[in-house]
Amino acid sequence: MTSLLAVDGLAVRYGHQLALRDFSLDLDPALGSVAVVGESGSGKTSLARALLGLVRPAEGTIAFQGKDIAGLRGGAAREWRRRVQPVFQDGQEALDPRRTVESALREALRVGGLTGARVPARIEELLASVELDPRLATRRPHELSGGQRQRVAIARALAVGPELLVLDEPTSALDVTVQARIIALLERIKETQGVQLMLITHSIALADRLTERTVVLFNGREVESGTTTEVLRSPRHPYTARLIASTPTLWGALPAPGTQPSASAATSGCAYQTRCPRADDDCAVVPLLTGLHGAACHHPLR
Amino acid sequence: MSGDPVLDVTELSVAYGDRTVSTIPALTVAPGEVVAIVGESGSGKSTALMAILGLLGGTAARVEGSVRVLGTEVVGASEKALRPLRGSRMALVMQSPQASLNPTMRLGRLLRRALKRHGVPAAEAEARIADATRAVGLDEALLQRFPHQVSGGQAQRFAIALAVCLGAELIAADEPTSALDATVQLDVLALVRRLAEERGAAWLVVAHDLALVSMIADHVLVMRDGEVVESGPARTVLADPRHEYTRALLAASPTLPTGGAR
Numbered sequence: 001m002t003s004l005l006a007v008d009g010l011a012v013r014y015g016h017q018l019a020l021r022d023f024s025l026d027l028d029p030a031l032g033s034v035a036v037v038g039e040s041g042s043g044k045t046s047l048a049r050a051l052l053g054l055v056r057p058a059e060g061t062i063a064f065q066g067k068d069i070a071g072l073r074g075g076a077a078r079e080w081r082r083r084v085q086p087v088f089q090d091g092q093e094a095l096d097p098r099r100t101v102e103s104a105l106r107e108a109l110r111v112g113g114l115t116g117a118r119v120p121a122r123i124e125e126l127l128a129s130v131e132l133d134p135r136l137a138t139r140r141p142h143e144l145s146g147g148q149r150q151r152v153a154i155a156r157a158l159a160v161g162p163e164l165l166v167l168d169e170p171t172s173a174l175d176v177t178v179q180a181r182i183i184a185l186l187e188r189i190k191e192t193q194g195v196q197l198m199l200i201t202h203s204i205a206l207a208d209r210l211t212e213r214t215v216v217l218f219n220g221r222e223v224e225s226g227t228t229t230e231v232l233r234s235p236r237h238p239y240t241a242r243l244i245a246s247t248p249t250l251w252g253a254l255p256a257p258g259t260q261p262s263a264s265a266a267t268s269g270c271a272y273q274t275r276c277p278r279a280d281d282d283c284a285v286v287p288l289l290t291g292l293h294g295a296a297c298h299h300p301l302r
Numbered sequence: 303m304s305g306d307p308v309l310d311v312t313e314l315s316v317a318y319g320d321r322t323v324s325t326i327p328a329l330t331v332a333p334g335e336v337v338a339i340v341g342e343s344g345s346g347k348s349t350a351l352m353a354i355l356g357l358l359g360g361t362a363a364r365v366e367g368s369v370r371v372l373g374t375e376v377v378g379a380s381e382k383a384l385r386p387l388r389g390s391r392m393a394l395v396m397q398s399p400q401a402s403l404n405p406t407m408r409l410g411r412l413l414r415r416a417l418k419r420h421g422v423p424a425a426e427a428e429a430r431i432a433d434a435t436r437a438v439g440l441d442e443a444l445l446q447r448f449p450h451q452v453s454g455g456q457a458q459r460f461a462i463a464l465a466v467c468l469g470a471e472l473i474a475a476d477e478p479t480s481a482l483d484a485t486v487q488l489d490v491l492a493l494v495r496r497l498a499e500e501r502g503a504a505w506l507v508v509a510h511d512l513a514l515v516s517m518i519a520d521h522v523l524v525m526r527d528g529e530v531v532e533s534g535p536a537r538t539v540l541a542d543p544r545h546e547y548t549r550a551l552l553a554a555s556p557t558l559p560t561g562g563a564r
Contacts, residue, residue, distance in 0.1 A: 039483035039484060039485065040454070040483055146343075175342035175343050175510070176342060176510055176511065176551060176554040176555065177342060177550055177551065177554045178342075179554060180553065180554035202483070202484060204484075242485055243484055243485060246484040246485045246487065246488050247484060248487070248488070248491075248511065248513040248514040248516075248517055249513055249517075250512070250513050250516045250540065250552075250555075251516050251517070252513070252516070252517050253517075254488060254491055254492035254495055254517055254518070255488050255489055255492050256492075
């Protein structure tokens with residue numbers, strides 16, 4: 001089977017800095033939605049940018065239906081752009097400030113090959129699918145709330161009939177009650193439109209709600225992957241466990257003082273060893289990640 | 303520690319023209335207490351914080367009511383009258399401290415300069431710096447670095463160390479952890495709590511996530527559209543919310559895996 005999008009040995013470099021290294025992942029609607037979870041400096045945004053063709057890989061390939069996206073031209077490139085659609089953190093920056101909602105959707109439909117008499121009905125359908133009041137169709141981005149703008153950005157992405165939405169922190173710029181509604185909307189879109197999500201996020205809770213598979217990145221490397229249930233309920237890598245334990249909970253306990261870990265990642269061997277309670281001499285060698293629920297760790301938790 | 307409140311707010315209102323954007327009928331913060339103002343954008347929570355710190359002077363905002371910080375009235379006070387309070391008695395910790403620190407100075411020099419400006423003799427300054435960096439768990443070697451050379455969590459610890467070393471009794475913080483990575487966030491929250499308990503710091507914290515607030519706050523005010531819709535001890539407000547909006551905020555808490563209104 002050829003995946004919709006296959007990432008193989010991807011590395012992204014900015015100057016001398018390797019932001020992401022040796023990353024491989026198959027993305028296909030048949031495999032379900034995927035979350036890539038990580039903190040700042042993990043490489044998660046570099047991965048999203050590479051998948052969308054916004055940054056050139058330093059090593060490795062990203063293949064769309066078996067063909068390297070770096071070499072896609074003409075119709076093949078359009079097909080890739082149609083089937084893999086981005087949704088960014090902030091709809092304000094992603095939308096053309098001069099276009100009304102209707103005009104933005106009309107343009108997206110035109111790119112997707114739809115013009116003429118069926119356009120108004122399709123626009124109405126798209127607005128309904130993101131639960132946006134049709135009366136807002138004449139507004140421009142600055143006349144909408146953050147949540148409404150994110151709905152427009154999602155409608156525009158859906159307009160071209162994608163199979164995969166690449167979402168980079170789609171809710172983190174929104175108010176909490178608005179976040180909850182956008183998450184519910186993404187859940188419904190997944191179920192009703194057969195669109196899969198590639199979710200780039202720092203939020204364990206978001207990965208849990210929206211995806212079937214989860215990949216955890218630390219310092220530019222994949223440290224754990226598996227089904228979302230396995231990774232988040234039974235983490236194997238000490239970093240994943242710490243990430244989960246760091247999520248605030250109602251009446252949760254605060255960490256004891258004097259446990260501030262070293263801020264910088266190790267420069268050789270396992271990058272997490274400087275902060276890891278389980279680290280020992282073995283960790284001087286970079287651990288490999290293997291297996292269906294794998295952890296790149298010499299001393300996994302289970 | 304005296305039981306007198308460090309901060310005492312009554313009938314505070316902030317208006318732009320004839321539009322009132324933030325009102326707080328009553329709010330007190332005692333030494334060693336952490337009070338949280340919770341709300342979404344447009345709730346007026348940050349505006350209230352600015353008014354309490356006397357930072358809306360010279361703007362189009364009209365501030366009415368009373369804000370007493372350690373007995374001094376802030377509303378209507380001149381910049382000159384507020385100067386003795388600033389830094390040394392009340393301090394502000396922002397969401398992204400790196401953006402507010404002078405990028406051309408090493409962290410140690412920033413501390414020494416601030417202490418000098420507040421009239422602290424050099425010998426005492428060094429002792430205070432050593433004490434404050436220990437209190438916030440900041441490696442003293444980091445004081446040799448420039449603001450951009452430390453992580454977000456370290457910069458936030460530094461901002462808190464600055465308040466501690468000036469001896470601030472009221473520390474106001476606007477979303478102090480929302481720009482931080484998850485694994486660092488809890489350490490900074492623990493620091494807030496510890497400074498309240500061990501040093502009697504009075505904290506007024508603006509935040510949006512109720513789960514996070516439940517971990518540090520003694521008292522909670524929930525704001526919406528410029529008004530306080532519910533306030534009380536954190537235990538009561540979060541365990542048994544009276545107002546529908548508080549319940550909606552709890553259900554939507556972005557950090558709770560089971561959260562989110564379906």
